[in-house]
Amino acid sequence: GFTLVNNPSCYTWTDSSHQVMEEDKRWALISEVGGDTGYLEELADVLKRHFHLICLREFLQNPALHGPKVQVLFIWKFLPEAEPSLLRSLPALLLVASGGVGVDHLDVPFINGLGVKVANTPGVVSDSTADHAMALLLASARKILDGEFKGHTTHLPQRLMGVEVTRATLGIVGMGDIGYKIAQRSKGFEMKILYHNRTRRTGAAERATGAEFCRRLDDLLKRSDFVVIAVKLTADTTGLIGRRELSLMKPTATLVNVSRGLVVDQDALVEALRSGRIGAAALDVTHPEPLPRDHPLLGLPNVLITPHMGISTNATATAIVEKMLENGLAAVKGLPVPDEVKLQ
Numbered sequence: 472g473f474t475l476v477n478n479p480s481c482y483t484w485t486d487s488s489h490q491v492m493e494e495d496k497r498w499a500l501i502s503e504v505g506g507d508t509g510y511l512e513e514l515a516d517v518l519k520r521h522f523h524l525i526c527l528r529e530f531l532q533n534p535a536l537h538g539p540k541v542q543v544l545f546i547w548k549f550l551p552e553a554e555p556s557l558l559r560s561l562p563a564l565l566l567v568a569s570g571g572v573g574v575d576h577l578d579v580p581f582i583n584g585l586g587v588k589v590a591n592t593p594g595v596v597s598d599s600t601a602d603h604a605m606a607l608l609l610a611s612a613r614k615i616l617d618g619e620f621k622g623h624t625t626h627l628p629q630r631l632m633g634v635e636v637t638r639a640t641l642g643i644v645g646m647g648d649i650g651y652k653i654a655q656r657s658k659g660f661e662m663k664i665l666y667h668n669r670t671r672r673t674g675a676a677e678r679a680t681g682a683e684f685c686r687r688l689d690d691l692l693k694r695s696d697f698v699v700i701a702v703k704l705t706a707d708t709t710g711l712i713g714r715r716e717l718s719l720m721k722p723t724a725t726l727v728n729v730s731r732g733l734v735v736d737q738d739a740l741v742e743a744l745r746s747g748r749i750g751a752a753a754l755d756v757t758h759p760e761p762l763p764r765d766h767p768l769l770g771l772p773n774v775l776i777t778p779h780m781g782i783s784t785n786a787t788a789t790a791i792v793e794k795m796l797e798n799g800l801a802a803v804k805g806l807p808v809p810d811e812v813k814l815q
Contacts, residue, residue: 497521498525498542498543499544500530500561501551502546503526503527509547514788514789517796522543523540525541538561542565542566542803543564543566543799543802545799546576546577547795564587565587565588565802566587566799567587567590568799569795571592572591572593572649573591573704575705575731579812588811592794592795596787599784599786600729601649603729603755603777603782604653604755605653607754608697614630616775634725638661638662639662639696640697641662641664642685642695644688644691645667645700645703647702650666651672651680655679655680663681663683664683665683665691665694666682667687672684695724696724697724697727699729700727700730702730704731711734712736712739713736714742717742717748718743723750725749726753728756729756732754732756732759732760735754741767744768744774750773752773753776754774754775755776755780757776762776794809798811
């Protein structure tokens with residue numbers, strides 16, 4: 472059977488079917504179990520097989536008591552925030568393990584300066600993010616949400632005329648794992664695929680997807696019917712798509728962003744959408760998240776926004792937590808951390 476300890480929403484347990492003894496488990500700090508931002512019970516159970524978990528709310532009630540025990544900080548949906556005050560209250564901390572690929576929410580040099588390693592979960596998020604990019608592209612192009620049938624429409628309004636996706640030109644900005652998988656999916660739509668990346672992909676990768684390398688971002692923007700942003704947020708990519716870049720795009724083009732909100736100048740995007748400089752935008756990321764309810768992007772008819780849900784599938788969430796666990800166990804056992812984020 473299970474034995475609950477302390478906070479019922481954040482507990483440790485024993486189960487005779489698992490061989491990890493309670494006294495052998497290390498301590499880890501998490502955000503919460505349940506709620507909109509917490510772990511699903513079944514995901515928390517993955518971590519509980521090997522760690523005693525303490526939720527942030529309980530931790531903050533007595534940091535002096537709990538702090539010296541915590542060796543791993545598991546970050547899920549950007550929570551708990553790895554603030555200096557929290558990190559300094561964890562003298563035994565060995566690893567900050569973040570779910571997802573991006574680490575722009577973490578001050579890696581500061582964390583490393585405390586003698587703590589940082590890990591993310593690359594690879595496992597690529598398929599679901601690429602799927603979501605295509606879903607956004609298709610939903611925007613074919614006005615899926617505007618055309619949702621509730622039984623009141625007796626004819627097809629002219630405003631629901633969509634944009635052809637098949638054989639259109641797709642420009643992918645950022646050809647890492649996610650960008651490459653977007654290209655794979657787009658090939659099935661017979662799209663002409665352009666890509667811009669810091670480094671050119673191998674000839675084999677280009678042949679496999681039929682993708683054409685654009686050394687200059689400007690060339691991609693001018694030629695594309697759909698532009699999908701799939702870059703990491705860095706100092707170089709912050710504001711990558713601004714007024715000048717938007718002015719180069721076709722007036723019928725759609726901008727799709729599944730990277731980070733700060734990659735796009737949102738004020739410039741609002742102007743471009745209002746003026747008809749570009750046709751539409753489909754965004755899974757904004758800055759901030761969520762947007763204030765009076766933000767102009769939310770009121771534009773040619774904008775589709777989803778709440779940073781590109782990795783939100785049961786299979787991907789499970790794979791992320793399993794990767795986090797793998798990294799956490801390596802850290803507490805003194806082994807190399809498989810997905811350690813190392814500064815260039």
